[in-house]
Amino acid sequence: MSLQVSDLRVYYRTLAGDVKALDGVTFSIADKEIMGLAGESGCGKSTLGNSLIRLDGRMKYVGGSVNLDGAEVPIWDDNDMVPFRFREVSVVPQYAMSAMNPTRKIGKMVSELTESRGLRFREIKEELDRRIDLVGLDRDVLKRYPIELSGGMKQRMVMVISTLLDPSLLIADEITSALDVSTQRAVAETLVSFRDHGFVKSMMVITHDISILYQIADSILIMYAGKLAEKAPTGTIIDKPRHPYTQMLVSSLPEVGVRYVNKKLAGIPGSPPSLLDPPTGCRFRARCPFAFSKCLEEPPFVEVDTDHSVACWKVSGPDA
Amino acid sequence: MRRYFGRKLFTYLLTFFVAATIDWLIPRFMPGDPVAVLVTKTGVFSPTQAAEMVKYYTNLFGLNQPLPVQYLNFWTSLLHGNLGLSVYGNGTPVFDMIMAAAPYTLALLVPAILLSWWAGNSFGALAARRKWLDNTVLPMGYILTATPYMWLALVLSFTLSFSLRIFPLSGGYGFNLEPTFTWLFFTDLVAHWILPFLSLFLVMFGGWAIGMRNMIIYELESDYSRYLASLGAPQGLIRKYAFRNAMLPQITGLALQLGVIVAGALVTEIVFSYPGLGHLVFAAINNEDYFLLQGIFLFIIIGVLLANFIVDIVYVLVDPRTRVAMRGGTA
């Protein structure tokens, strides 16, 4: 077990009150596993990704624990997190296009970054070059400014930087959304190759583009309104999803085609509940065609099959 | 690169041409006959004498030629550094008067601008996101930028000069001195310089400090800062980047503010009757000496244009993006 998250609760502070963006999440990622994390925007998937590496000003750790390779990850303490970042946990942010300081040569920036983490740039330069080659970039990108790189190039460069210290866990947040189909493919494959080269032990790929996950993810975790809905091996999720939400999600996808789940879904009428004061019981209740009395109680996230967990009374309930 | 500066240079020249022409129009557009003013000022002559003086001054200022000719003369003589004659200095070349005054103004402006810019930016960066500074010292910044130059100047001169007698009241150097390359004269010069300088410096300092404070907060929240943070980079590095990038708009700001700053220097000089251009402008206004005004404004125009040009170059040097753009990189 590389990553072990149990009952993690992270809220957003807004003046209207706390937005329960992450409301008790429990799951794990195995070594070498690439886990996809999908759901409508605002379902908390980005929050989950961020909270594993850096809680920003308005995120509030409420409870739960994160455990990486047997070590407790103090996500609630910004300073104690520093040693983990980059070395243990790293991120390819969704804003990869603008992740690099526009006024610094990329190489300079990387060296300043690594030196600031107590590493000799000279010592990792060689490795850096190898990986740049690997992602099919020109070595002299290091001598260039971000603005001189195309979107895809920036994306790949950031991936190289983020994984430079072979972190145990890599969080890839919406990395493909800004790219065109072909580049997406390349990027996705790069991710896999990183795993295969052992640059990263395991990976969490956050996206609303299930088709991408279909290509690369070993397993997929579906979130809805701050809670987990279903987790299973990719094949299972695509072929025989159990959670009604997953089913609708998947069915609304042609084999290849519409990629943006967060665009108004044809299949699913209504919109997710406010996370300010979420309804008790199943949060999908309101939109669920099969909703029934039991759904007024909160459905547990239970394993219904090997490596397949679902949070739905229909599936796990007594009358299932 | 060359193309870029070529184009800039062209626009600057064009701007100069337009501005200078407008400037030339001043004395010609003015109602009221400068000669009449001068003659009246000269006091009571006998009538015959007055008539003579009118003749004398009219062709002294070359006002007896048709306008187009006067316009051409303006440019030709301009190229010879000749800005015509001053009514207020009855017949002294405007150029000489400006040259006598300009050093004082420059000695006020250049240090005041650069120092306040430097100090203000450093301080603003320091204050950003540091609650205690942000809440204690920065408010001072707001008060300072909101202060009219001359008001601050008057307060300073009244308290420090008139009441406490720490600094001299007025003038560029002691009325008991003649300019010499001596320590005595130099210190005296500085003593007269310090208050005008201070009143400019303080007001600008506040502006830059606040500007930078707000700029850098934007930068600290920007994506690259977040990325660095999530890769565990220390605050030091992040701030360093943010500061550097927040500097850029401040440089532009400097260029945009020059005009206003110059105006500030003018009123400050008036308060301390510091013998710079501002003092001269004031005198010229009060004496309707439009030739002198024309000359001074021309001088200012050139100065501001030069400064802008320098800022442009500096900007290109510090902001790689513009450089890249010029090299035609993807942008």
Add this chain to the structure above:
Amino acid sequence: MQLGKTKVVALLAVAAIVASACGGSTATPTAAAPGATTVTTPPPVTATETPAPAVNGTLPPTDTTVYPRAETLYTSGKQWGAPSTWNPFDGNMAMGVVGLQYETLFLYDPIKDAYTPWLASGGSWDSAKTTYTINVRQGVKWSDGTDMTAADVAFSLNIYKNAALGSNFFTIVDKVVASGNNVVITFKGTPAYQEFASALYNDPIVPAAIWTAKNDANILKFTNQGGVGTGPYTYKTAAQDRMVWVKNPSWWATTALSLTVKPTYIVDIVNSSNNAALGELLSGGLDLDNNYLPGIAQIVNGGYGVTTYFATAPYMLGGNTAWLVPNTKKAPLSDPAFRRALAEAINPDNVVVKDYGNIVAKADPTGLLPVWSKYIDTAQVTSLGATFNATKAKADLAAAGYKTGAGGMVTNKDGSAIDLNLEVPDGWSDWMEAENLIAADAAAAGIKIEAKHPAYATVVDDRNGTATAAPTFDLVINNDVQIGNTPWVYYDYIFRQPEIAAGAARNRNYEQYDNPTAWALVQKLDQTPTDDLAAMKTICSQLQKIQLTDEPVIPLWYNGEWSQVNNSVWTNWPSSTTNQIQPATWNGYWQMGAIYMLTNLKPVTHS
């Protein structure tokens, strides 16, 4: 490191001024030599232990670049711009060029109405009063060491033949001839005694040796910096904001009249803002200020060591008369009755008290300055003089056929509204205030006057008109006639005929008052011998009658001969009690006796 950079820039900038100040200033080259720098900072005043040098003829160090406070007189008030010419024939000459550097044949004291031989040892008319002989003083030396001769005097007077100077000296004078130690002057027809008398104490005497070469069409282009004169001071240096004179150790009057000017240096500071000037005066940075400064009354009583000519109101001598000048070519101002009513409507006391805080005095209805009071026919004034009386003004207007229209405002006889503009140059703060008060008074009497303050040039245009267009103003305030030897100057200004060249050259009779009788009288006055006081009085009385009945100009108040002094370094200033001397540094005042101010000054000894 950026700080480093900017510091350097700052220093460079300062260095730049030093350089330019040195280069720019007209200090004698030797002055800039680092040699002459072993001088201690001026104050505190210690130098008085060594009495002012020139008393015992010791030369003041010409290479000094620091003027000891105790030997230096700081003045301000004459210089409105940087000193730019030292040509005694140029009206814009720097402060003191005539008086301190160049001198005149006589001095004239307006207070005593007496002439004192100066560069002339004497002068006299022949019995027929047709030729005048000047006895040129012997033993007078130019500052270059050569002797002043009768030839120099003759030359200096003949120089007015030069058209470029546009003088009308030779419209009245026929010949000026030097004979021996005398200069003999013959006239065209009846001499214009009055006019000639003012020439005697106004025309500077210059060295022929130097000026012969300059006596051409370009004579005014000659700035004559550091020229050679006979006076008690010589040119030291000048800069944008100052004019510095240094004592001439071999001044003739020291031996001839045992007079010594006390200050070794006179630094005249170009006028700056009120608050700067007042600040300098109060803090003792300025000894004599000849500007209008606000609040003088309370400063004099405020224990700042600042005094004025009179210890109490009006504090200042009357320097000139401020009139309300109507455009007599425009109705209703063309109507004497209306002008008179206007005169009755205005209360000068308002201006005197509210605007000037009693540092000026209300003018006599004739407008003649106090120095000419003996020419005033007081009986006639009491009978004819207009005095403030709003109700009478209303009545007179009605009597003259003016109707009362909307809001009780007076209208023209044809019932059309009256709306007069009173123009005062923008920024002339005290006059702008006066203007408002006048407008208010007039309104009270039903006369609508709008206070306008356009740019000075505009006022001049409206007042003078142009070669083509007639003057467009309704009312302006004017005060061009300074005190002098004869009321003729005053009346020549008001009644001048025929109207001289319009436009820029118009500098008299702005009201365009057209009265041949008056003009005849003025010329008659001019040709009345200065010693025939009775005749002068009769003519003046007739002229006053015209003034009082027709009110071509409406006298309001006597603008002060602004003069406030600080007693911390120099004392024994001119005052109504101790020494009655003109306390002004303006052109023309030195030879009206102000020069004695310098000889009477006493340094304050700190012991």
Add this chain to the structure above:
Amino acid sequence: MTAIPGTSTDVTPAVDDAGKIPAPAAKRARGELLFFSLRSKKFVISMAVLLFLAFLAIFGPMVDSTDPLAQAGLPMRHPTLDAGNWFGTTYFGDDVFSQFVNGLRASFFVGFLGGGLGALIGMFVGFVAGYRGGWVDEILNMITNVFLVIPTLAVLLVITSYLKARGVMFEAIFIGITSWPWAARAIRAQTFSLRSRDFIDLAKLSGRSGWKVIVFEIAPNMSSYLFLTYILLFGGAILIAASLDFIGLGPTGGMSLGLMMYNSVTWAALQLGIWWWFVPPGVGIIALVGALYVMNVGLDEIFNPKLREM
């Protein structure tokens, strides 16, 4: 006035992705703005000051109807609570308080009108230049530059010397048409960065005219920025006006804080110890402009969540 607090020529209004609140976001967002406003110390304080001054400017002249330019008491009267002259009287005995409130009114007017005009011109030039680009941009830039370098004083001199009298209105308009260049540049930069956004492209594709796009797509998206710009122009206008008044180019007749300052100096108020004539205009301007600048930053933080201190 020097560097304008918080005006950046290249910062785009931050888009806040993380933790977006779903559901009826729009309404809540508005509510949140208000909520934040009331919670932002900067905003509340500056607002309080402004309201107070505005109150003085509006009702002051009504309450104390004494003519600011007429003798209303003994000259140089000390401030007293009795007999009207709360702020004392000037050298001429004019009531300082009524000069102050009337001057305040004028300053507000100048700021409001001058700043507004400047903002309008700045927006027009900025939008057109930024949206059209190309040679239009070039030319507009040129014009902007000319306005940047011409000593506006010169122009003012020419104009004023023609006017026999000039009022606050004239001053405001003049400042308006000379103070826009920096705003134009800033807005141009903003427009530039917005121009390439998807929704603009969509709008263009949907065949909307350039104007429609500017008015309905671009402007709303930087409304907050525009508002801030206006505030800064507002404050700037007041300061410029003060300078003009001070060199005697202010309104002839009428009252303004700058004019008060100018008069108090020409009549050497400080040397004569009439400090109560000199101090109010300065303090008034500082309070007014300072409050505006503070509010600018406060609002910036309100509009832009990332800047909020938490």
